[in-house]
Amino acid sequence: MSETRSIERSGTKRVLLVDDHDLFREVLGVVLEHHAGFGGSVHASSLAEVRRALNSREEGRGSDEFDLAVVDLDLPGGDGIELLEELREAAPGVPVLGITADGAHGPRAQALRAGASEVLATTASGKEIVAAARRLGG
C-alpha cells in the first residue's frame, strides 16, 4: 500500500489500523466496522504512513480522525514501538491496542511502557480482538 487510506462508513467511532500485512489489516477493518461498532477506519502499513495520518489529523482533516489505534508491534525494523511513542505524543487521548506474534514478555512490556493500552498476542482469538477494540474504543 503506497499511501494512507481512509474508509468512511455510517458510524461515528473510527479506528486507525496499522499493519504491513494488507489482508489482515483490511479484514480487521471490516470486522471492527461490522462487529465492534466502528464507523470507519484509517489504514496505514508503515511508520511513514502513520506519520502522514498524524499530520493530517493535526491539520484537522476529519477523515483522518480516529478514536482507537490497533497497531502491529512487529512492523519491520522495530517500528512498532517507535510508532507507539509517536502516537502517544501526537494523540495522547487515543487508546492503543498492540498486537504481536512474539509471545515473550519483553515486547509486551516494552509496548506497555511505550504507551499501549493493551497488548494481545496473535494467538488470541478473533473475538478477543473485537472485544478489546470495543472496550478500548467504545
Added chain:
Amino acid sequence: MLAWARGRTSEVQTRVLIAIENEYRAYREVIAAGIGTLRPGTEVTTVELDWLEGELARLDPEVVVCSRPAGSGVRLAWVELSLDPTRPTKISLGGRRSESTNLALETLLAVIDDADGLPRSRGSREGRVP
C-alpha cells in the same frame, strides 16, 4: 467455527476453509470473519493447520486459504497465504496459477467469487486443479 464468521444466507454457495497455525489464530479467525461478513453466501470454517487433512476430507471445501502448499486432493481454489507480506501468496484457481505479494482483501474475494462461478459437481470436483 466462529458463529460470527459464518455466511448468513441459508443457501451456501461456496465453502471456504481457512487453515493457519495457532500461532496466528487471530489472523485465521479475523480473515474468516471478514469473508463471512462480505460474502454471506459462503460457509467459512477455520481450522488449526495440524487438523487440515481431516477437515479437507470432512468438509470438501471449494476454496482453501492455507499457510501451507496444496497437498493431497484437488480443489477449485487453493490460496497458499504468505504470512510474511514481503513474500508472495500463491494462488491456484481453476487450473490457473498466479502469485500476489502482500495479498489484498479484494484479490482474495475475487478468487472466492471466481471459484463460485466454476463447475462444482461431484464429477467435476474430481477433475479440479491440484
